[in-house]
Amino acid sequence: MIVDDFSWKIAGEAGDGILSAGLMFAKSCLIGGLYVHATAEYPSLIRGGHNHLDVRVSARPLYSHTKRLSLLVALNSESIKKHTRKLLPGGGIIYDSEETKINPEEVGRSDISLFPMPLLKMANACGGKIMRNVIAMGATLALVDYDCQLFNHILSKNFAKKGQPVIDNNIKAAKAGYDYIRQNFAHVKFPFRVQRQGDKNNIFLSGNEAICVGAVKAGCKFFSGYPMTPASSVMHTMASFEKTHGVVVKHTEDEIAGINMAIGAGFAGVRAMTATSGGGFALMTEGFGLAAQTETPLVVVEAQRPGPATGMATHSGQGDLRFMLHASTDEFPRIIIAPGDVQECYYLTIQAFNLAEKYQMPVIVLTDKFLGESFATAPAFSGNEIKVERGEMLKEVNEEDYRRYRVTKSGVSPRSIPGVKGGEHVASSYEHDEFGFEREEEHVRMAMHEKRFRKFANAAKEIAEPQLIGPENAEITIFCWGSTKGPALEAMRLLMQKGISANMLHVTFLSPLPAKKIAEVMRKAKLTIDIEGNKTAQFAGIVKQETGLEFNCKILKYDGRPFNPEDLATAIKDLATSDAHRIIILNGWQEAVKLKSEGELLLKAPELFSAVVEGD
Amino acid sequence: MIVDDFSWKIAGEAGDGILSAGLMFAKSCLIGGLYVHATAEYPSLIRGGHNHLDVRVSARPLYSHTKRLSLLVALNSESIKKHTRKLLPGGGIIYDSEETKINPEEVGRSDISLFPMPLLKMANACGGKIMRNVIAMGATLALVDYDCQLFNHILSKNFAKKGQPVIDNNIKAAKAGYDYIRQNFAHVKFPFRVQRQGDKNNIFLSGNEAICVGAVKAGCKFFSGYPMTPASSVMHTMASFEKTHGVVVKHTEDEIAGINMAIGAGFAGVRAMTATSGGGFALMTEGFGLAAQTETPLVVVEAQRPGPATGMATHSGQGDLRFMLHASTDEFPRIIIAPGDVQECYYLTIQAFNLAEKYQMPVIVLTDKFLGESFATAPAFSGNEIKVERGEMLKEVNEEDYRRYRVTKSGVSPRSIPGVKGGEHVASSYEHDEFGFEREEEHVRMAMHEKRFRKFANAAKEIAEPQLIGPENAEITIFCWGSTKGPALEAMRLLMQKGISANMLHVTFLSPLPAKKIAEVMRKAKLTIDIEGNKTAQFAGIVKQETGLEFNCKILKYDGRPFNPEDLATAIKDLATSDAHRIIILNGWQEAVKLKSEGELLLKAPELFSAVVEGD
Amino acid sequence: MSMTIKDLATEEQPAWCGGCGDFGILNTLKMALSELGEERHNILIVTGIGCGSKCNHFIHTYGFEGLHGRPLPVATGAKLANPKLKVIVVAGDGDTYGIGGNHFLHSMRRNLDITLIVENNQVYGLTKGQVSPTSKKGTPSPSTPSGVIEEAINPMALAIAAGATFVARAYSFDMPHFKQLIVDAAKHKGFSLIDVFQPCPTYNRVNTMMWYKDNLYNVDNNGHNPRDRDAAIRLASTGMVNGKLAYGRFYIEEGKYTYDEDVAKVVAVPPVEQDIGNIDIAPLMQRFAWK
């Protein structure tokens, strides 16, 4: 049996070049017409710790990584211990034969192949320890029988700046790895294959990068922010567009400056964005309200990571939804968009800018580490997906008495920007009258408060409803938001293979919430399951608050890791076939306490979990 | 008919000495054994604008100000225009006869008395314009026939620091006002009386002051914060206890320092507090999560004012509930307590400190401008209401391997503070293991996340449930939280007078929410009405989310002003007698566009309101 | 086309206390603006929150009254978005040196071409009289009844240390001098700071108009050379001459790069002037195709 779906993991320490090597492999697959997904896990450290990158490749479109692996490249012994049990039957391990002696018994897997290689020795022969990654890459190519030329092409591009000798050295290393496998393991039948496909007009990029492409396409010309994992690469990518697309990028003194500068630029008539994670957003909270009160368009990217406080800086979660919904003093409407994949990152960011300007309102693009920092294949963006719409922006003002905050039926007031004659006005963070002057009278307050909410009601009308994915009359309807889309789609595929039909409502607009559509789908569904990366089921709470309806079941996860398709499918199946357990908490912690069967990896209730950890 | 319930308003510009004069009157009533409530409305200006203070006095306990007035002291013509129609039949206006000529027709009130006096001229004779307030006070005393000696006593105390001549001058001014009324208006039958009562062991203080007394009683020895209306007087009052109660008070460079210093002090083992309003809390949001992650006890007073952003700095509202509930990265439990009157301010603050230390958790005392800055009478606090409970604090550590964050059944880990030998550890804002060391493994994360939530579940058990106030089987059950308690209690009294029986569930703990009790009361009630000072009915949303239950009706207000008993009673009655309107939005804006009848002051639906303001 | 002071009026009237230095600042600023000759739609006045920060309600240009402490970043964003704007920041001493201290520090080393006017009344006016970072050690206030313990900050010395290229002090009621300072500062290429002594008769009963009469010394044309950095540092170090508070031009450095000029080397067309109707992303698609 030859398997087209190849899941590869390279694991070692920070500083082992795991990400760069893995991404080169991924790109070589991309240019071979394949679909690729790549996601890394690393600690908040520059050196050491346990790092690993998953690259999954197939000839058919992919939505996420998987838990089970085809091939593990273990750059140290710890990696073997941690990941061996995730190997699929027929899978294999590439490891350093001189550093690690694997006792097949100990590994407990007679159904996998071992590929010991003198990695370090070979690397040293090619220029040093750091070459282990490329040697292992070459070995991988040999095992899956993939075209070396494509990989060499990527190597050449990757090291172009470093000169031909470096390129040659890397090609040599890859070849050494390739040859070693061919020579020493010709007898092993490795069932996984990566085969070059016809050329496709595909791209391969991270969620953060896709957001930046969307921002550039939308005409964002100003970015100000402060580095914070996992949002930093938004700033880096925007900065890389500085010269090519005329974007002014400002690494600020802090997040407070980051949001206030973006508001200044927005007030001056330029599409502006900032990006951060929860802790940085906390500092932006006051400025976020300033955008609302002054009705200044603003786009904020918030890439979630687990908290509280510094929390788990390099990990993922979906715990900030409620925070985004209610951040800042008093009530005001905001638009919250949570894309589910790189394509959505791109076009929903364009829409974010349009909505921000049309409704003169702050918009949050809510992602997380998993979506923002994972790389995936997508059809190249045409650039014609969404038009730039700037809303009511005045090029000239002819009225005598221009009222910047005119109370209109739509709630939107035509906006003038500095430089436009006759449009002079003051924008105030105080409650204000139609001219912008600070006011405290009841009727002014109410007129302005109502006006801000009317804009929101109108924005809600133009936002497309989420569409049910999958068979209309499925046994199970799953609900999710944001980055959970990919693993959930993959889980649906797994369930289908097991003869279980599921469909899915993936919600990208969390505010305004498409409550009517959600309620309609919930009412029609046979069994509803909410899937979220947090402990308190925040989305479910919002849905209950808005619709009065409750999901039949929930699958939650808050261990800092994204969902994976296999565990999700198992949990969904479990819920579908028994109604004893209404909530399943997925987690990886048992991996540390070494449970025997994978089935035990699903805990049936929070109580059970508590019981285990409480043993003090 | 002689009326014991006297509602007095003094109105003019900032700088007219309105607050100081009014509070002296209030205090003179207090020491006469009366009950007093005083609340001021003023703009975010140091001079000018329209300022007014309401003082209400009665021989029976009072819960709030009222909308209708017995006597208006108008220090300028604007004040007459604004407030005359609020006068009760038989009420009167004291005003400057030389500045303002009132045409009785114009005023349109034949049922009130006018008391023109040469206020400015008389004031100039007593030392200057600023004396108008005291002269008007004297006149007031004459009209209500109150004991001048008590007022003179307060004057003497108030000006003690300024010396006898100033005191004498003021007493002279008061007497001049008193005599002028006696001499010129002896013929007028003014129906309102304020009569000296037997001595009571009562105090008179603002909500902010009561919080500070509670904090001092609880052993708070450290306060750090940055001034922000309406929370500034918390800092000022704490600072006034510096020498008497050994409280270190630090006016910091910003709110970020304010909360982080309080956390530092809390970590060092000292009960610490900070106070701010929404905009300042926005800046504290990150630090708030730090307290949660490091499990450092912390009490934050948040005094709400309308927003967004700077909003209406000197006004009131209840728009921050959701913000408080969800502020900061990811999810973590917090305790939110919203006192309803000065007594609750006092004892719930003590409880806040106990809970903060017992559960090593941040606690918010949520108030607003109306509660924080209004003054009311309360029985003197005995100091025996609540004991100081510090939870599991180690005086010495004997274990070999002290684990600061030991995972326990209760979720609470015995805490050591710097200076305690053997208890050395690192507290980290990262997710961490039992020792406090930064960790990212799934099982550590989950154990700690669960532990934080377990503490909360346990805290919930010790919190007293809210009690139904009023007749068990009332026709109407009203639900409210925080400062709405007072106006709601008064409204119940008015309804009772009209033969409508209502009872009330006033919720002081918003988190953990006593959902079971709320649901129980809701299920039993005939007609449930939610009353809140915000637009989106945040409390109702939380209740629906937690219980699935919806209130039958809502009364909302978001014009920057607190509820008043009369409008509330009318609205409640309206809802009880018709079921066409499920939501009533109370507001004062029509006062500006001059509607004819008071009935019209209640708008029946937000649509109607929108239609009016949209007329562009 | 120059504007008269009348052209600059709005319908709003300030409600400051009688004798407040903010009147002097407002009127002087209007005089300077009318002299500068910039058209009013090309002027942006950004303020914070405080008594004096309300001043852009009374000047008919573009205005942005932001958050307490945050006018500098707003101004920075606006200036980078549209470098042709004349951007002036007016903010309180609390705004600038208190809560906004970090932006103050970084704006100066950034040397963006904006002018910052600090209304230094040595007190928090709008919140009713608490000490500010420029209050003298020992000053009692509602938040510091036993007197503030910190020594007052020295904005002049800090500004020079932080890299500001135009550092001056004014007195709100020496209006001709102050007006010329604003004009010079606005014309100066780079960041200019004018710290203005502003009497607050209501909450600062020490530094009154009367007090300033006897306690100020104008260093302009009185022997101090603001282009001599060492002399400037010496002057700023105490801020005094002959036992009086120095005001005037402390330090001026010309010809230093400005942030906006350097930005223009990377992004040639100012953001606000770029056409965003239909941006070509084909080159980005190439980049992410990795071919």
Next chain:
Amino acid sequence: MSMTIKDLATEEQPAWCGGCGDFGILNTLKMALSELGEERHNILIVTGIGCGSKCNHFIHTYGFEGLHGRPLPVATGAKLANPKLKVIVVAGDGDTYGIGGNHFLHSMRRNLDITLIVENNQVYGLTKGQVSPTSKKGTPSPSTPSGVIEEAINPMALAIAAGATFVARAYSFDMPHFKQLIVDAAKHKGFSLIDVFQPCPTYNRVNTMMWYKDNLYNVDNNGHNPRDRDAAIRLASTGMVNGKLAYGRFYIEEGKYTYDEDVAKVVAVPPVEQDIGNIDIAPLMQRFAWK
């Protein structure tokens, strides 16, 4: 009872890059602590977030690893709550001069008796190589691919201007010198700043260990008198001697009031030592009875 360096070890091991200056800082700090003779339960080390801020995981005293940029206020609160603690803050240059700039400014004028050690690697290490406020103008980085435009801040000059009373610079691998500096700083009454040049071989490829070998000049005992304020200001103004970077004691002012001493005049018994079991509020009840 003095502690050995071994006494100060925890079970944790640092995971810094090979050659990282943070190793030098950690080891030197441990040496200094063992020399200081303070018992470890009376020591509190407060850090921010960054590579070097993890150092209190490796020192067996009390530690608090707070938020990025906020260690100073946490330390201030702890010190005011318990003035007997020896409080040391260790933080990155990003922590201190970037996001935490406002606390830096105000801590110095506050002159609280704490010691601040800044790990100045001229880069954001933990977030992978963006420029920091001390990066040289022109430095390219992921956030500033065309080179940072601002001029680097000058912490020494700022510190003196802001009122710090012990201002010094160290080099993380001149450990004997650095150790003595820490000891002196910790003994100094008032706020002490030690800015430490710290090689970051991973992200700062310019200021390497090799580079520092040729580019440092120790001013201690080499003619500079740190008690001469003018000389200190001059030295700090460029930070250079003979074309090399000066390190050592820039400025020392003794005998100035300290914040904690002045607080003690108002609140005599330190907060942590006050009994809170049953506080008498009768006097407050009298106050609010207004009789």
